[in-house]
Amino acid sequence: MTTSCRAERPRWLRTAPFIYVPKGVRCPMELSTYFRINAEKTGQFERTILVADEGSYVSYIEGCSAPVRDSYQLHAAVVEVIIHKDAEVKYSTVQNWFPGDNNTGGILNFVTKRALCEGENSKMSWTQSETGSAITWKYPSCILRGDNSIGEFFSVALTSGHQQADTGTKMIHIGKNTRSTIISKGISAGHQSEQLSRAGQNHADRHQRPQLYPVRFDADRPGLRGAYLPVC
Secondary structure, eight states, X not given: OOSOOOSOOOGGGTTSOEXXXXXXXXXXXXXXXXXXXXXXXXXXXXXXXXXXXXXOEEEEEEEEEOOOOSSEEEEOOEEEEEEOTTOEEEEEEEEEOOXXXXXXXXXXXXXXXXXXXXXXXXXXXXXXXXXXXXXXXXXOEEEEOSTTOEEEEEEEEEEOTTOEEEEEXXXXXXXXXXXXXXXXXXXXXXXXXXXXXXXXXXXXXXXXXXXXXXOOEEOOOTTOEEXXXXXX
C-alpha cells in the first residue's frame, strides 16, 4: 500500500469508518454505512480503512446518494483494505449520487479503492453498482502479494442522459499461484460516455491465473459513445 494504515489521521478524516477484524473472528452480520451529501456547495472526502487479521471474515456494504442541486459537488473518497493470512473481505458499493439534470449539476465522483492481500490464502472481493453521479472515475484494485491469494471484481454500470462513467479494476499478481476474476458490465443510453477498463499484471511466475470476462451492452441511441479499454 502506498499509504500506510495509521492510528493518527487528520481531524477532517476522523469521522470516516475504521474497521479492524481480530484474528479468527468471523463477523456474524454484514457491516454497512451510508454516505449522503446534504449541504450545498460542499464536498465529501471520507477515508475508509478495513483490516482483516489472520483467519477472519467480514462483509461490508456502503451506500451513497445526494439531493438534487443545480451546481456540481465533489466526492473524492479513499478506501484501503488489508487482508492477512487465510482472511476474506467482501466489499460492496451501491452508488446512486445525483447524476445532474440535462447536463447541469450533479456529483463528480472520483474514488480511490485498493486492497492488499498480504497473507497466504487471503481473498478480496469488490462488488459495485454504479447508477448515479454526473462523472464517475473509479478503479478498485487488488495487490495479490500473498501466495495463493485471490482477487475478485464484479461491476455493473448503468448510465443515461449526459452521464460519464470510467470504471474498471486492476489486479496485480505478485505472489505464487495467485488468481483473479474480473466481470464488468455496462448498460448505456442517451448521450453518455462510458468506458470499462481492466488491467491484469503478472510479476511472479507462470502459475498465476487472471480470468477476464468483459461485457458491454449499448442501447441503440443517437449520439451514444462507449468503449472497452483493456490495459495490460
